[in-house]
Amino acid sequence: MGAEYWLKVCKGAVGIGVGLMLAAGAQANFPSVPKETYKALNLEQSASPKQLHEAVTKRYKDPEQGAGRGTLAKYWEPIPMSMYFDPASYYKPPTSMKEVAERQECVKCHTDESPIWVNAWKKSTHANLDKVRNLKPSDPTYYKKAKLEDVEKNLRSMGRLGANEKLKEVGCIDCHVDINTKKKADHMKDLRMPTADVCGTCHLQEFAERESERDTLIWPNKQWPQGRPSHALDWKANVEVAVFAAMPQREIAEGCSMCHTNQNKCDSCHTRHEFSVAESRKPEACATCHSGVDHNNWEAYSMSKHGKIVSMMGDKWNWEAPLKDAYSKGGQTAPTCAGCHFEYEGKYSHNVVRKIRWANYPAVPGIAENINSEWSEARLDSWVKTCTQCHSERFARSYLEFMDKGTLHGIAKFKEAHGVAEKLYKEGLLTGQKTNRPLPLPPDKEMFAGFTQLYWSKDNNPAAIELKVLEMGENDLPKLHVGLAHVNPGGWTYTEGWGPMNRAYVEVMDENTKIREMAALQARVAKMEKGRTSFLDLDGNSEKLSLGGLGGGMLLAGTLALAGWRRRERSERQ
Numbered sequence: 001m002g003a004e005y006w007l008k009v010c011k012g013a014v015g016i017g018v019g020l021m022l023a024a025g026a027q028a029n030f031p032s033v034p035k036e037t038y039k040a041l042n043l044e045q046s047a048s049p050k051q052l053h054e055a056v057t058k059r060y061k062d063p064e065q066g067a068g069r070g071t072l073a074k075y076w077e078p079i080p081m082s083m084y085f086d087p088a089s090y091y092k093p094p095t096s097m098k099e100v101a102e103r104q105e106c107v108k109c110h111t112d113e114s115p116i117w118v119n120a121w122k123k124s125t126h127a128n129l130d131k132v133r134n135l136k137p138s139d140p141t142y143y144k145k146a147k148l149e150d151v152e153k154n155l156r157s158m159g160r161l162g163a164n165e166k167l168k169e170v171g172c173i174d175c176h177v178d179i180n181t182k183k184k185a186d187h188m189k190d191l192r193m194p195t196a197d198v199c200g201t202c203h204l205q206e207f208a209e210r211e212s213e214r215d216t217l218i219w220p221n222k223q224w225p226q227g228r229p230s231h232a233l234d235w236k237a238n239v240e241v242a243v244f245a246a247m248p249q250r251e252i253a254e255g256c257s258m259c260h261t262n263q264n265k266c267d268s269c270h271t272r273h274e275f276s277v278a279e280s281r282k283p284e285a286c287a288t289c290h291s292g293v294d295h296n297n298w299e300a301y302s303m304s305k306h307g308k309i310v311s312m313m314g315d316k317w318n319w320e321a322p323l324k325d326a327y328s329k330g331g332q333t334a335p336t337c338a339g340c341h342f343e344y345e346g347k348y349s350h351n352v353v354r355k356i357r358w359a360n361y362p363a364v365p366g367i368a369e370n371i372n373s374e375w376s377e378a379r380l381d382s383w384v385k386t387c388t389q390c391h392s393e394r395f396a397r398s399y400l401e402f403m404d405k406g407t408l409h410g411i412a413k414f415k416e417a418h419g420v421a422e423k424l425y426k427e428g429l430l431t432g433q434k435t436n437r438p439l440p441l442p443p444d445k446e447m448f449a450g451f452t453q454l455y456w457s458k459d460n461n462p463a464a465i466e467l468k469v470l471e472m473g474e475n476d477l478p479k480l481h482v483g484l485a486h487v488n489p490g491g492w493t494y495t496e497g498w499g500p501m502n503r504a505y506v507e508v509m510d511e512n513t514k515i516r517e518m519a520a521l522q523a524r525v526a527k528m529e530k531g532r533t534s535f536l537d538l539d540g541n542s543e544k545l546s547l548g549g550l551g552g553g554m555l556l557a558g559t560l561a562l563a564g565w566r567r568r569e570r571s572e573r574q
Contacts, residue, residue, distance in 0.1 A: 432460025
């Protein structure tokens with residue numbers, strides 16, 4: 001064994017060592033992505049960025065797991081705007097633009113064509129990567145430097161960056177054609193509208209975190225389908241609703257799509273083209289979608305003491321500080337939407353459902369019954385940890401118990417009103433139920449107080465009392481719970497929640513009394529008709545007219561008197 005042999009051995013050892021180092025460096029290594037997701041994707045947690053992105057993207061694009069038009073596709077057709085709600089399914093490049101452009105030409109041309117896009121992009125991190133590389137540790141955005149290095153590591157793993165290559169920028173062509181492409185872009189063939197997996201090519205950690213909502217939200221008794229409700233499957237939750245598919249008024253139906261697009265793309269929170277992280281951390285970023293009658297989170301939060309502190313003091317905070325440093329370095333003195341909902345056990349990620357217990361809709365069957373289960377109690381403990389960043393544990397547990405019991409009071413009131421109205425339906429007593437109640441449009445089916453009836457009506461379907469009960473459960477009860485959850489007293493006691501529910505309850509009970517009194521009167525009239533002689537045919541035995549009550553008695557007496565007078569008159573003439 002000579003020197004030559006040992007040289008080969010040493011070279012081999014070095015090669016193996018370098019290989020191991022490279023392999024280690026190629027690991028995704030995202031502790032924020034839960035183990036449930038790696039298990040669901042059949043991956044080891046040591047998987048490379050390339051492996052993780054490919055596995056997450058494959059599931060993300062799978063129609064069997066929520067992508068595309070859904071199982072009700074045959075009932076509805078897309079409209080022109082649909083391409084922007086679900087780009088993967090419907091987007092087509094414009095046919096009127098024949099330009100073939102290089103990277104640098106994008107900005108040059110769009111400075112004239114769409115200057116606001118360009119101005120926003122120029123302010124973005126995407127346009128200023130060198131600035132990120134030169135950040136100092138004292139800068140609150142210093143964390144972006146490590147983030148950029150992670151992005152480049154991801155791209156190298158995927159073969160999109162050379163071993164020593166660095167991104168110069170993230171420009172128009174990267175997002176709308178292909179990341180780090182060197183080729184020219186044909187506007188009529190190559191353009192795309194970026195979807196979540198496109199953003200996830202660079203922002204792999206955030207993409208995988210968001211997609212992990214599918215794996216961490218598993219209801220113990222299937223109160224909701226797996227992974228719902230969540231941002232990861234909000235499009236599926238939209239297209240699988242029967243009334244969405246059934247409505248011929250597509251522009252109305254697609255109003256739901258305007259918010260249910262987080263599954264498909266990332267610009268609902270990170271708005272184009274600045275894609276500001278600081279912007280997405282502000283509560284207003286959530287308000288567009290998390291508002292309105294059935295999920296008035298913004299209204300409840302903004303009117304709470306927490307929200308008022310933000311509105312009064314938020315301009316003094318540094319929103320550039322990452323969420324984990326918002327209190328310690330950002331000067332934040334009150335919780336925000338992102339601060340509470342992105343946090344789990346002291347860590348922050350794009351999975352916002354790991355603490356879900358009520359899911360905003362207390363009327364969903366099985367939710368209330370589950371609220372004291374081990375599953376729910378474990379999540380309650382996680383909420384306590386969140387709240388104890390500002391409050392004592394005793395206060396936190398007291399308030400969360402307060403919230404639960406207040407919500408249960410609302411459920412009880414709703415269930416009583418629902419039971420009264422449903423009994424009318426089962427007995428066929430609702431207004432027009434037997435004479436003027438057309439069937440809903442397919443794929444919906446006839447039912448009592450169905451979700452469809454919030455958006456579809458025809459003649460006496462639904463009846464007014466039926467819609468009232470439906471609105472109690474779908475609108476007022478969620479408002480009550482959301483008001484409680486966000487500490488907005490008017491939002492569950494007076495302005496929203498209990499007050500409107502109480503009025504609806506009274507109206508339901510009044511209507512029930514009227515309907516049943518009328519039914520009793522009709523039954524009495526029918527009974528009196530039986531065996532009575534009609535005054536319209538005094539010589540016959542037919543029963544043609546109801547005679548009841550004082551008025552009927554008087555009419556009968558008058559009729560009999562008239563008949564007697566006529567008989568006496570005929571007798572005298574004879």
